[in-house]
Amino acid sequence: MKKFLYFIxxxxxxxxCSEAFEYSxxxxxxxxxxxxxxxxxxxxxxEIDQGSFKPxxxxxxxxxxxxxxxxxxxxxxxxxxxxxxxxxxxxxxxSSAINREFQWYSDIINRMKKPVITIIGNHExxxxxxYVFEEMYGPTNFTFVYNNCKFxxxxxxxxxxxxxxxxxxxxxxxxxxxxxxxxxxxxSHIPPWDQQFSYGNELAFNYMLHxxxxxxxFHGHTHQYMDERRYESVLGNVRYITTEAANDRxxxxxxxxxxxxxxxxxxx
Amino acid sequence: MxxxxxxxxxxxxxxxxxxxxxxxxxxxxxxxxxxxxxHEKVVIPRRVxxxxxxxxxxxxxxxxxxxxxxxxxxxxxxxxxxxxxQNEFFGNSKESVRTLxxxxxxxxxxxxxxxxxxxxxxxAGISINWGFTNNTFRKxxxxxxxxxxxxxxxxxxxxxxxxxxxxxEKSGKKEFARHVELYVEAGSLxxxxxxxxxxxxxxxxxxxxxxIGVSFYYK
Numbered sequence: 001m002k003k004f005l006y007f008i009x010x011x012x013x014x015x016x017c018s019e020a021f022e023y024s025x026x027x028x029x030x031x032x033x034x035x036x037x038x039x040x041x042x043x044x045x046x047e048i049d050q051g052s053f054k055p056x057x058x059x060x061x062x063x064x065x066x067x068x069x070x071x072x073x074x075x076x077x078x079x080x081x082x083x084x085x086x087x088x089x090x091x092x093x094x095s096s097a098i099n100r101e102f103q104w105y106s107d108i109i110n111r112m113k114k115p116v117i118t119i120i121g122n123h124e125x126x127x128x129x130x131y132v133f134e135e136m137y138g139p140t141n142f143t144f145v146y147n148n149c150k151f152x153x154x155x156x157x158x159x160x161x162x163x164x165x166x167x168x169x170x171x172x173x174x175x176x177x178x179x180x181x182x183x184x185x186x187x188s189h190i191p192p193w194d195q196q197f198s199y200g201n202e203l204a205f206n207y208m209l210h211x212x213x214x215x216x217x218f219h220g221h222t223h224q225y226m227d228e229r230r231y232e233s234v235l236g237n238v239r240y241i242t243t244e245a246a247n248d249r250x251x252x253x254x255x256x257x258x259x260x261x262x263x264x265x266x267x268x
Numbered sequence: 269m270x271x272x273x274x275x276x277x278x279x280x281x282x283x284x285x286x287x288x289x290x291x292x293x294x295x296x297x298x299x300x301x302x303x304x305x306x307h308e309k310v311v312i313p314r315r316v317x318x319x320x321x322x323x324x325x326x327x328x329x330x331x332x333x334x335x336x337x338x339x340x341x342x343x344x345x346x347x348x349x350x351x352x353x354q355n356e357f358f359g360n361s362k363e364s365v366r367t368l369x370x371x372x373x374x375x376x377x378x379x380x381x382x383x384x385x386x387x388x389x390x391x392a393g394i395s396i397n398w399g400f401t402n403n404t405f406r407k408x409x410x411x412x413x414x415x416x417x418x419x420x421x422x423x424x425x426x427x428x429x430x431x432x433x434x435x436x437e438k439s440g441k442k443e444f445a446r447h448v449e450l451y452v453e454a455g456s457l458x459x460x461x462x463x464x465x466x467x468x469x470x471x472x473x474x475x476x477x478x479x480i481g482v483s484f485y486y487k
Binding site: 019024025027069096101108126129131159160162 | 326327328329330331332352354359360361362363365367399401402403404409411412413416417418420423457459460463466467468469470474475477478
């Protein structure tokens, strides 16, 4: 009887494993079905692109880390509404950037009915996270155009790259309104006033936005909602907007009008 | 459900440590040589430093393949030092990962006889894993503020499983090993367990994975 009980326990645990073998929590081994998600989502966004400007809405959230229950709720709340065209996750999709955390994020984010763009956060740079992110999503700096608005996705992680400056040359170049776009809108995980930015980097970031005539900059990282013209007294009047973390149970809806952006904070 | 599982696991480990003391019949220190040199008696504890077992493992969060050497302490407790590797060729990972693991295995029961010289032993234990790859650290690099991140190099990995033991001695022939064991373990990782406890989303099956291995006990 005892023998039988042991066998049953062992057998039931073995069969319950969702992924039978894991070689290392740090492995860079992304399933082919989970590869290249950014490319796939950009394709879907391109399919609904109107070609010329037409007002539209996007949903923003970020810092889901391992708040999986709250994250699931955000996805189901967003799935219940149909008024936005796509969503952007502003980074920090994991906590330690280990294998299953990436899989759990991928599992939940792929329940979204609308396309989602995922930005890299500082936590994704731990261990081999960057390489997993690159396989699962794609390059960390890229741009795309939707309804004649240019979206600039920028990887501005510093410390986790062993204190390497972000690719500011790329950023400056791509912030240029080179095709009469209605808006050029940058998105990056860390806001420039964070302690990861040196004083020079902080001023450079704001300078680039100002020089290129950018009016809004969206970030995650702080786990706090903020919307202010942060450097008004220094240079320009760029509006910096940061999102809450997933455990604050909310998201932002940004309505892109011809001459301005309207930000609505939704909590549940 | 989770509380029951955790307390059961704790009980099993506690029970195993108690049992280890009771069943410690083969004291390795008694198997020693005595030498008399310059009128002084020198006791050389034989076989203390020579490992008692050799192990080869597939998967189990310490690499695609890992090799280990270890000691048996009594009949219930085994300590094995394992070195595991995963790279492009072994385990299809673009970045290579090397792992050092100190594996503590408890035999939960002497053995259930199955057939002739084949028996089954249920096991449980915990492994301490050091992972070496890009951007893992034990001590936070200096450029971070205090406690910005928790260390991400060392992980605790508990497991339960069982092994099929084939005893050579009972066959009557002289063999190179005392017995050989084939084991299967289901294990997890501290970071995964934390998410299982903390969230409803992560289920028990989501945090477990398997290891298969073979051990040779040559003493």
